Amino acid sequence: MLILDCPNCGKRNASEFRYGGEVHPRPPAAQQLSEAEWAHYLYMRPNQQGVQSEWWYHRAGCGLWFLAERHTYTGQVTRTWLPENPKSDD
């Protein structure tokens, strides 16, 4: 079973975490997007074999969300880190 290094708690079994999907930032000016562009944000994903940045939630632990870089084929996790908190845009 994969080991994930929670930035807060350290190395834990993957079963303690919930997968949150590929990193996919929400467009800041959503109202200006066309229907096709908005649908692209909502639904389209790269979904490639290779290293991707993704979200994980430490459900059975500290309850923090963090980011990881993982290769979707080999499973190797190269790094994990907590997101920086950018200022709210409003």
Place this chain on the structure above:
Amino acid sequence: MTDSTERLAPQAGEAIDRSRSFEFTFEGRTYTAHPGDTIASALAAAGVRVFSRSFKYHRPRGLLCGAGHCPNCLVQIGDEPNVRSCQRPAEEGMAVKAQNAWPSLDFDLLSLTKYFSALMPVGFYYKTFIRPRFLWPLYEKVLRRAAGLGKVDPHSHGEGFSKEFLHAEVVVVGGGPTGISAALAAAGQGARVLLCEEQAALGGHLRFWGAQEALPGLLAELAGQPRIQVLTGTMVTGWYADHWLSAVQGKRLYKIRARSVVAATGAYEQPLLFAGNDLPGVMLGGAVLRLLRLYGVKPGHRAVVVAGDAQGWEVAQALRSAGVEVGAVLSGDGRDGAEGFEVLRGYAVAQAEGGRRLRRVVLADGQGGRRRLDCDLLVLGGNWAPAADLAYMAGCRAEYDADRGEYRFAQMRPGFFAAGRVNGVPGIEGQRLDGQRAGLEAAGYLGLGSGPVAGLAEELRQLGPTPARAWVPPASGEGKNFVCLCEDVTDTDVQTAVAEGYESPELLKRYSTISMGPCQGKMCGINALHLCARARGLSMRQAVRTTARPPTVPVSLGNLAGQHLEPVQHTPIHQWHLDHGARMMGAGLWMRPEHYGDAAAEVRAVRQGVGLIDVSTLGKMQFTGPGVGALLEKLYVNPWRRLGVGRARYGVMCNDEGVVIDDGVGARLGEEEWYLTTTSSGAAGVFELVQWWMQAGWGEGAHLADLTEAFAAFNLAGPQSRTVLQRLTPLDLGNGALPYMHARQGEVAGVPCRLMRLGFTGELSYEIHCPSGYGLHLWEALMEAGKALGITPFGVEAQRVLRLEKAHIIVGQDTDALADALSVGLEGVVKLDKPDFLGKRSLMRVAGAGSQQRLTGFRMVRPGLVPEEGLQIVERRGGKLEIIGWITSSRFSPTLGEAIGLCWLPSGLAGRSGSEFSIFREGELLEARVHLGAFYDPAGEKVRG
């Protein structure tokens, strides 16, 4: 009772305790056994030769490998199917039966299929039974009955399974000389080692052949080593990501996190390919030595031995010492007959002959010369395949070494090491050195010690390479030559399959079913690869091995499931509900009262008097900080920021597709203190989601605590609710002091509470939240305070009816994964002119384009008929009934005396009060009418009173 005619005099180091004996039955006959005997060894001691019938042709099969690898000794014990009798200890009173034979093992009618075998070549079922089509179910029934081995007993009940976690720095798999050496070497460097051995005792093959005298010394070194934990009777069944291992010991499943692994798993003995190679009496060398030395059993009376290497010679000598006549030894390694045997060089087994057991072998010298020898035991020695499955599962790669005649590791996974026979090193000295090497490497990998010294590699080199072993191709003889014993696949079948185009080993496997039986390819995988390569004219290096998959040996569902632990969540009022006749229902992990005997009466009580419901299962979120208003503004479709202190509001949360994902109520308890509820089933998901948005950038100045389990919550509802509550609290509950959609904090029954005046049920009502520890006290106080007014506890069912009478939605029931907030009818809640919120962009589109479908209320034209939830609404178009909507909620309303509900309809129809539509039910159409808004008290006077 059958005598143990084949039992020998006591053997040094034998595994049986001759001072005691007991009885068991096999196929209805009684046999004796000693403690330490396996079922197979006890039966063999009594001269039993046939143990099972093969899968397809029902051929008699006897002991072959003695190691639990082949399918020949599978039996049924009581309700347990497919037991490997050569591994399972015999026990007093066991009732053992043969499988897949009828009417008996000795006389199996289905063996008559051998006369039809020409009609049943590999893959025959793909080419037959195609026409006439209507007969296929009948053919299939016959095929199914003939298939399968063991029987499932419907009353079987497994118990006592458990699981345990283990951690180790080095896990050594295999407790033979190699494994023991590796464990000692790693522990010597300071590593914490776990050594797993499949058999009940350590020693591996040293228990019954080879340098047996070395075993006591090795065991002595191991004894008392504080850093080595030894598990015997423990089979490592799988390697998983990051060195996560599964291992089975009886009824226990171990889940092991290793930081490194040393595989010292040895090798599988392989059968040779010749006609009649599956006759009872044909045995592998290890099976013979185990019977002789561990159990003191004579495996036959006159033997021919194929000695491919040193082990074969040892077999010949051991047989002779046991009084077995050895007719000849076929020498494969160049030794001569100095030991007094007749040695035949250059001969191979062409054929084994016999009916239900071996009677004679035919040997061929390759130049046309043949010899026939009478015998009842043919020993096949000297053909090995590394037991490397675990290493392959870990992603280690191997290449075929044509000189050595077996697969060799070419690339190992970091942290995974292989040593000993699995690594191609035979012989005790080599295995001790190689084990040491691997143990030191594993320790070095972990930063303990500096790995093996250069001299070690040199010593290993000096021992010389593994003797070359060419693969023995199948002999051509008359009769079937079995490659796969589990599935009765012959070498002719392999050639046929390859010729038909199933060339790659994977296609060959799927078409012929080679290696898909109980042996999992241990006996046949390598032979099949050779045959496949040969048929295609390829070298073995070009053949791609099929993928090794867990488990290494079959593992029971009971072991994998372990104890049956199903968590359930109770509210503080749980026992009270049970004591008062509640019928409980599961709601996710929670148990909630569905009703207390009469849901309709509960509805009436709420409408006319006062009722109390336990809603402790609601999700509860406490937000604090200056940034909460802005955060909630973005998370929900409705406005929050300007909600005054002491005010409450219904909130709906959508995702960015505008789809409703949850709803609840929120109250602003202070300038920077907010308290929001979610649905019971949505609680965990909403909390995770809110956390994500907060951490992704919206959480500045906001703090969230999950109070779902910290607080109990009740809803006191009905015209008398104020009267009841006022008795318990100093707070002024007058309509001016605590109006509808307001919140207060204060004491109720002496307990600090949060009060919210809400209206899910459509009556004057108060939602009361208190810390869970006070929950039962508060509940009982409320029940006591309302006693004179006939307060009635009500459950989920009554609540469903009450909310339906007000046309309130239940998220997840009236909405689904595509229902957006506007189409659901929540326009009054959605504030589209907020600058940004989850779902705004998509909802703007819906607002502009209009909804195609809308959720709306309905009443039945015939008031007594209650249509079931899930029924479809239809319209006749061109002679066909087309679906235009469906019923999401439907109940008989005791308050209104008619059936009411919610449904999805096309927008135009849904917006017109009174328009009629048809519900399809069991071939008939029921008529209904659209009803807009609440069914009961549409002006909402009751809630505001």
Place this chain on the structure above:
Amino acid sequence: MWRKVPLRDEYEVVIIGGGAHGLACAYYLAKDHGITDVAVLDKSYIGSGGSGRNTAIVRSNYLTPEGVRFYDESVKLYEQMACELDFNVMFSQRGHLTLAHSDASVRTMRRRAEVNKLQGVNSRLIWPDEIARLCPHLDLSDHPRHPIQAALYHPPGGIIRHDAVVWGYAREADRRGVEIHQETEVTGLRVDDGRIQGAETSRGLVKAGKVLNATAGWGSTIAGMAGIELPMTTFPLQACVTEPLKPFLNTVVVSGSLHVYVSQSDRGELVTGASVDPFASYSLAGSLSFLEEISGHLLELFPCLSQVRILRQWAGLCEMPPDFSPIMGITPVEGFFIDTGWGTYGFKASPICGKTLAALIATGRTPDLIAPFRLSRFAENQLVGEKGAASVGH
């Protein structure tokens, strides 16, 4: 069964993916439309992807009218397949049960039964007494944590020899002149001026004016080579098989709440699977957690099976779109067609998929049956709502 011929450098149609879908399409191109200048390319052996890794369940008891109609066409084609391909695919219509363990689940099952009935598909809601008759080994007491309340019974559903479907189509397509090239991996796609030109492979460039992406699991990888992003995420889906047993389970049994489906093959093995893995991956290695969970769920349904042994576990890849419905048809690149988004429900659609895509490729017109599954539906906000009927709740 199929010829081994040299790979040419140009074809009228190139199909990427030699599974049941790709081969069915090739077969129908030849049979229905007389188009035989077709090459089917697979990076490994035919049927090495999802076609060889599924649990071989065929059914049409879906949730949406479009879904039901689509899968029903597939079931009808499966019923005729053995005769049509002259290859016994061993389609065993032994009945399919989807168990409901809560009232919400009963509601969903009733909804499916009603939608099915209105499309002319045989499904109905049944109650514990009838469930007991069909499946006597199920635990129908209220002992389990989630007692069985009802079931959606779908008599035409059943199991099939999945590899045989691949082989049958391969042989017939080959017989009609289609070329099948195994061990031929597509490494890139040539697009010029918005039009497909061909595929770069491990054995050289192959030009074609029409290319079909039928690589379920790797759909995004191939589409990415043409610069197209698809609305899918790939997850492993695991399955396992037990040692062979004498026949006792006569129907296919599915439980959405317990995340498990199981059937007994004609060889006597129990074939069983659950829901997709919890995180996205292209790895085909199985996990211990899967074996533990599925064993627990199987024993909850069938407590008598604790001594039955798992023989082998494996995994396939499932690309999951947001509405649990496939993504089929044209793309913004002219001549480049996709057959993707097949999630956990792809194998059962193979015949109808092959037939409709062959029609599209041959005529340029998208058949009505698959119009709901077009890629553009996401931009048009016309998602298909099948989430409630994929075999296990997601």
